[in-house]
Amino acid sequence: MKKITGLLIGAIILISLAGCTTNQWTTQPRRPAPQQRPTPTPPTPVPTLPTTQPQKEPTAGAHVTQNITIQNLKFTPSNVTIKIGTTVTWTNQDKSPHIIASNDKMFNGNLHPKGTFSYTFNKAGTYDYHCNIHRTMTGTIIVQ
Numbered sequence: 468m469k470k471i472t473g474l475l476i477g478a479i480i481l482i483s484l485a486g487c488t489t490n491q492w493t494t495q496p497r498r499p500a501p502q503q504r505p506t507p508t509p510p511t512p513v514p515t516l517p518t519t520q521p522q523k524e525p526t527a528g529a530h531v532t533q534n535i536t537i538q539n540l541k542f543t544p545s546n547v548t549i550k551i552g553t554t555v556t557w558t559n560q561d562k563s564p565h566i567i568a569s570n571d572k573m574f575n576g577n578l579h580p581k582g583t584f585s586y587t588f589n590k591a592g593t594y595d596y597h598c599n600i601h602r603t604m605t606g607t608i609i610v611q
């Protein structure tokens with residue numbers, strides 16, 4: 468008798484347990500999954516598009532520059548041949564000032580130390596120039 472009671476109790480416990488579990492699964496309304504908070508996404512780096520602009524090819528009318536350095540009381544280069552429309556820029560690398568002047572008085576420029584002077588040659592010809600302060604400084608520009 469004791470054995471049977473024990474079995475019965477065991478069975479009841481089992482059933483109730485089973486009932487419990489089934490109950491839980493069937494009747495409990497499923498909670499909707501908690502809405503996931505939008506995780507802050509790190510700012511995606513904007514990919515820099517490669518510049519597809521074609522490189523401008525130098526054309527006939529392009530602005531051309533010829534640089535002449537003034538150093539140690541010399542024009543370097545002292546003789547240049549340029550095309551019509553070229554801008555010549557002299558840069559004074561000396562510690563003393565210079566005054567560039569063309570022999571035909573077409574242009575002249577004051578150059579302080581580190582200063583620059585530019586002139587655009589729009590007419591073909593040969594232009595001799597010098598420094599008004601240092602007469603030994605001479606140069607020639609041939610415009611073609």
Ligand SMILES: [Cu+2]
Nearest residue numbers: 565598600601
């Ligand atoms: Cu000079």
